[in-house]
Amino acid sequence: MSPEEFRDHGRRVVDWIALYWERVESLPVSSRVRPGQIRSGLPADPPESGCGGSLDALMADLDEHILPGITHWQHPGFLAYFPANATGPSVLGDLLSSGLGVQGMLWATSPACTELEQLMLDWLVDLLGLPAAFRNDGPGGGVIQDSSSGANFVALQAALHRVTDGTSITEGVSGSHLVYASSQTHSSVEKAARMAGLGSRAVRLVDVDPRTLAMVPAHLSELLAADRAAGLFPTMVAATIGSTSTTAIDPVAEIGAICAGAGVWLHIDAAFAGVAAVSPNLRWINDGVADYADSYCTDAHKWLLTNFDATAFWVRDRRHLLGALSILPEYLRNRASDSGEVVDYRDWQVELGRRFRALKLWMVIRWYGAEGLRAHIEGHVALAQELAGWVRSDERFEIVAPHPLSLVCLRPVWPGRDEEADQLTMSVIESLNSSGEVYLTHTKVAGRTVLRVAIGAPATTAHHVERVWELIRAEVEARS
Amino acid sequence: MSPEEFRDHGRRVVDWIALYWERVESLPVSSRVRPGQIRSGLPADPPESGCGGSLDALMADLDEHILPGITHWQHPGFLAYFPANATGPSVLGDLLSSGLGVQGMLWATSPACTELEQLMLDWLVDLLGLPAAFRNDGPGGGVIQDSSSGANFVALQAALHRVTDGTSITEGVSGSHLVYASSQTHSSVEKAARMAGLGSRAVRLVDVDPRTLAMVPAHLSELLAADRAAGLFPTMVAATIGSTSTTAIDPVAEIGAICAGAGVWLHIDAAFAGVAAVSPNLRWINDGVADYADSYCTDAHKWLLTNFDATAFWVRDRRHLLGALSILPEYLRNRASDSGEVVDYRDWQVELGRRFRALKLWMVIRWYGAEGLRAHIEGHVALAQELAGWVRSDERFEIVAPHPLSLVCLRPVWPGRDEEADQLTMSVIESLNSSGEVYLTHTKVAGRTVLRVAIGAPATTAHHVERVWELIRAEVEARS
Numbered sequence: 021m022s023p024e025e026f027r028d029h030g031r032r033v034v035d036w037i038a039l040y041w042e043r044v045e046s047l048p049v050s051s052r053v054r055p056g057q058i059r060s061g062l063p064a065d066p067p068e069s070g071c072g073g074s075l076d077a078l079m080a081d082l083d084e085h086i087l088p089g090i091t092h093w094q095h096p097g098f099l100a101y102f103p104a105n106a107t108g109p110s111v112l113g114d115l116l117s118s119g120l121g122v123q124g125m126l127w128a129t130s131p132a133c134t135e136l137e138q139l140m141l142d143w144l145v146d147l148l149g150l151p152a153a154f155r156n157d158g159p160g161g162g163v164i165q166d167s168s169s170g171a172n173f174v175a176l177q178a179a180l181h182r183v184t185d186g187t188s189i190t191e192g193v194s195g196s197h198l199v200y201a202s203s204q205t206h207s208s209v210e211k212a213a214r215m216a217g218l219g220s221r222a223v224r225l226v227d228v229d230p231r232t233l234a235m236v237p238a239h240l241s242e243l244l245a246a247d248r249a250a251g252l253f254p255t256m257v258a259a260t261i262g263s264t265s266t267t268a269i270d271p272v273a274e275i276g277a278i279c280a281g282a283g284v285w286l287h288i289d290a291a292f293a294g295v296a297a298v299s300p301n302l303r304w305i306n307d308g309v310a311d312y313a314d315s316y317c318t319d320a321h322k323w324l325l326t327n328f329d330a331t332a333f334w335v336r337d338r339r340h341l342l343g344a345l346s347i348l349p350e351y352l353r354n355r356a357s358d359s360g361e362v363v364d365y366r367d368w369q370v371e372l373g374r375r376f377r378a379l380k381l382w383m384v385i386r387w388y389g390a391e392g393l394r395a396h397i398e399g400h401v402a403l404a405q406e407l408a409g410w411v412r413s414d415e416r417f418e419i420v421a422p423h424p425l426s427l428v429c430l431r432p433v434w435p436g437r438d439e440e441a442d443q444l445t446m447s448v449i450e451s452l453n454s455s456g457e458v459y460l461t462h463t464k465v466a467g468r469t470v471l472r473v474a475i476g477a478p479a480t481t482a483h484h485v486e487r488v489w490e491l492i493r494a495e496v497e498a499r500s
Numbered sequence: 501m502s503p504e505e506f507r508d509h510g511r512r513v514v515d516w517i518a519l520y521w522e523r524v525e526s527l528p529v530s531s532r533v534r535p536g537q538i539r540s541g542l543p544a545d546p547p548e549s550g551c552g553g554s555l556d557a558l559m560a561d562l563d564e565h566i567l568p569g570i571t572h573w574q575h576p577g578f579l580a581y582f583p584a585n586a587t588g589p590s591v592l593g594d595l596l597s598s599g600l601g602v603q604g605m606l607w608a609t610s611p612a613c614t615e616l617e618q619l620m621l622d623w624l625v626d627l628l629g630l631p632a633a634f635r636n637d638g639p640g641g642g643v644i645q646d647s648s649s650g651a652n653f654v655a656l657q658a659a660l661h662r663v664t665d666g667t668s669i670t671e672g673v674s675g676s677h678l679v680y681a682s683s684q685t686h687s688s689v690e691k692a693a694r695m696a697g698l699g700s701r702a703v704r705l706v707d708v709d710p711r712t713l714a715m716v717p718a719h720l721s722e723l724l725a726a727d728r729a730a731g732l733f734p735t736m737v738a739a740t741i742g743s744t745s746t747t748a749i750d751p752v753a754e755i756g757a758i759c760a761g762a763g764v765w766l767h768i769d770a771a772f773a774g775v776a777a778v779s780p781n782l783r784w785i786n787d788g789v790a791d792y793a794d795s796y797c798t799d800a801h802k803w804l805l806t807n808f809d810a811t812a813f814w815v816r817d818r819r820h821l822l823g824a825l826s827i828l829p830e831y832l833r834n835r836a837s838d839s840g841e842v843v844d845y846r847d848w849q850v851e852l853g854r855r856f857r858a859l860k861l862w863m864v865i866r867w868y869g870a871e872g873l874r875a876h877i878e879g880h881v882a883l884a885q886e887l888a889g890w891v892r893s894d895e896r897f898e899i900v901a902p903h904p905l906s907l908v909c910l911r912p913v914w915p916g917r918d919e920e921a922d923q924l925t926m927s928v929i930e931s932l933n934s935s936g937e938v939y940l941t942h943t944k945v946a947g948r949t950v951l952r953v954a955i956g957a958p959a960t961t962a963h964h965v966e967r968v969w970e971l972i973r974a975e976v977e978a979r980s
Contacts, residue, residue, distance in 0.1 A: 021588025021867065022588075022867075023522045026518045026592075030511075030591075030592060031511050033596060033599075034506070035510075037599030038504070040599060041503040041599075050608075050645065053612075055839075055841040055842045058616065059616075066624075067865070068870050068871060069869040070866070070868045070871070070872045075516045078863065087612075089611040089613075089615060090609065091608070092602075093601050094601050098873045099734040104601055104602070105601070106598060108503075109501055111506070111510075112510060115513050116513060116516075116517070116584060118591040119513075119517030119586065120520070120586075121573050121574050121584055121585070121747045121808075122570060122572075123573060129571055130531065130569065130573075131533050131571075132568075132570050133570075135569060136538065136542070136569075139539050139542055142544075143545070143546035150601065166646060166851055167851040169853070170850060170851055173695075177695060187692045189699060189700065190699050191699045192673070192674075192694075192697050193673075193697040194672075194674075195671065195672045206829075207829040207832075211850075214669045214824070214827075215657060216696070216697050217697015217698065219668065219669060219672030220670050221571025221670050264829070265829075265830070265831055271670050286847050300830075318871055327598050327601060328603065329851075329853065329855065344694070345695075347687045347690060348687075349745075351943040354941075370649060370653060370691075371649045373647045373808055373809065374808075375809065383892045385547070386551055386557075387501065387558075389547045389550035390549075391548060391549055426661050430971065454539055462833075463831040
């Protein structure tokens, strides 16, 4: 495709996306296709010939055969899981990255790719009120990871490097290296322990407070003491700011003091919630991070207006991360790296290759400014609090967990129908989703099935939140 | 940014990229900035206000402050490392993915994202002549990974799951699980062994043939027998098709027969070279794969006209991969997954989240067709063979390794200056690179520094290859 052809076809694709965003509300939020349906609409074999310079057939297939299989994450009625914000400036930043097509594995392979990333991570330290120790100009530093799953995994690699004085990279690990998390911790922490060779038996489950679902520091202390007494090696505590199930917030300051006393790495998974600290009113969620966190991650690609993937990950001291992940074959040696004056981000991640992801963060922060980012977050939090107020004042419902941010977990009360309550709740969700107007998912709290209303798509307004509440009430009434 | 604004700004960015591709040859291939220079040109602090709906300031900063820090991977004189093809159809496929902004972690979260990926990986099985056992409609299957580093890591996870009968995920690993590779194997295999908790001491180095740099099967047999006799557990052999240093090709059929006899997982890292099999003339590189490979990866994002990231990864039997990587928290449960009728790709990778990367593969394969892909690969191979011919007929140079594909490794002969030979060769590379016309990197072969001429950027033509040969000869003459 020549540059001239790209001009024409590029405009067509840009127009397609603009129109898609304009009409997305008219489409059913979640796809209604059957397993195998999308595939069966497309040719089983690859084409021998190209498409002769025309995008017509491709774009027709996109509309006819692919779009029906899309669940629309940018739909204003998308209230499932957590949001995955895709905004104009972010899409354009990503487009520039694709067009430049550079590989930022080393500083030398495109210095701007590394230096803009360092600057953006430092900007985020400012914007989120994170500790100066995380900045790239000291012993710590920040980097973009593909996801918080990846960040949790590399944090564990760094923690293992520290607890073994670096021998983990040569001698490997043993089953006596332990990770501490709660039942509300994201499954990626257990997955990280497995992938790091510790096995899931190395994950100690710390109790949570049944009301807040936050980790109980006293129980963490007990577990650590018992494990130490047994000759085992506590390696990392994974504390959560904003759990996936209910946005529960672990008491980081208390947990951190315990970790500091025990010499255990404290990693903070703030995947969804951390970006909320862009609002000074919500900055309390990070209490304790400045004093105690060894590493911290939050996803710009969920609620901070930036396309997947863009997880911001920081460490207080980069030596252990680099110790765990650096490896230098001859064909990557270069004068800049040898000088020690530059950072090579390949040493901060699982992969070697990396795309110029800082461009989309740069576009987003420049376009919206700090005030725009705050308004986005605070708007959703206000909507969620309004919804929670309505739920609380309706005796047919109960709120099942604290809701400090933009997720509200609620449950219909089914008087006299305790045994079938979970099925009834699930059938409410399924009916709501089949309407095509909204899409919600469930979780379990204290063993009971509950609805999650996760506000965060940029298109979602007060009108849509009122509407989902109306729909929920109607579904419950129909079953009462 | 409203959809209407996106239309305007999107066109501007598309035009910027088209113009960039038109003028890239006029820019110096590799950036000449000093460490810190890019960052120091940009504001140290994030902006309080947004940019008021205009992209003018942003685009000006891009030209003035970011572009000077770019090393131009799409420049026709880019002959360093391996190429990172970025083409129009691929950039547009990626743009559609950004605009749709869907998360394909589960089939249910956008069925098209999973089903188009399954179809594209099956198309690639056809296009590359890979075994039908890799197809998604049998017990095996294919998936897009972020990079071959990631693919090598998950292959090891699957191998560990198999060799331990699944206990690795609960009990962890021990230092007696071993990985076999050669000195020419990519560093990501050793990194994978470290990250999996085995440590680098678990990596056994198999000898290579000094002429071909390919693994010596007889030595692999010896090592396996000795380790078994010592009560250790050989777990995975990583064979390479197209090594990073010189595109050496390990004898997969012989290695595979040994692995099959010993019950060891055979993983094939064909990161750069595997896509060359799109040409029937080059399909011999995969000899032995059909009979023996348990897993295989190749990067569409290096030489197959597709933007990073897009590693194609296949397994012959997906049970062990899924056994190693599946984990199911309540909030991800859904009717489709429970039915067993669908594939959830989150269980095939390190991360949970995933972007709709199949769209760019679909655009690329549709746009070029099989014939266009073949022409792209065969054209570069022909250019490399022509270059090799010139080198061979010039007594001032020697070719240091086989060059079956598009990489030629060569060395000036420095008569009477053996001791300073490596510095002289390095100074040739540095002079060439400082010209701004070309960019090459080095490697070491048999302890000697050599030039790598890696042809593969779509813009590179016969003219550019003639020119680099002219420049190399001039630099050597100036030192003779």
